[in-house]
Amino acid sequence: MDTGDIKRTEQERDAYLSSVLASNNWIIEGVHHKWVSPCFQQAEVILFLDTDITKRRFRIIKRFIMQKLGVEKANYQPTLKILKDLYNYNTVFEHKSKPEIVEMLGPYHDKVIVIKSQDELTSLFK
Structure with missing residues (x-):
């Protein structure tokens, strides 16, 4: 729900x-x-989506543009401040949060699947 x-x-x-x-x-x-x-x-399974930082940056900018053009729905007003915050969050994720997550997942390595691309994700669910 x-x-x-x-x-x-x-x-x-x-x-x-x-x-x-x-x-x-x-x-x-x-x-x-x-x-x-x-x-x-x-x-039972832990999926870790580990896309490249540059790909995530591109997606953040693309989403912002699509929302500003009204092509993609936004649950907030897409502003340059929000774009900057998301861009900065992505950098913090890459250099701080991601290493923390990798360390936290260490004990569960037998059930972790790392997905780095759309192709890997697609093949997982075929």
Whole structure:
């Protein structure tokens, strides 16, 4: 059930995450890797999307242009500040968050699949 973009307290978030993990089937997106890490142990498979930083930069700029032109829907007003923030976040992800995630996934290497391209993703689901 999609409840939209809701900012929860840490206690609400952790309780909600526990209820999701108690269900039979779940998929969790891990951009917030520090608080979703308890899921790694229970996961059957962990997919790590590891696209090249330049490809992500291109996609950020392309999405911004598409949203400004009204071709792609945005849940926010696409501004140059947001573009800059996303661009900076991408750099921080590459140099800080990504190494943290790789380290966190170390103990689960037997169930981690690293996907670096659209072709790899497509072949995984054939």
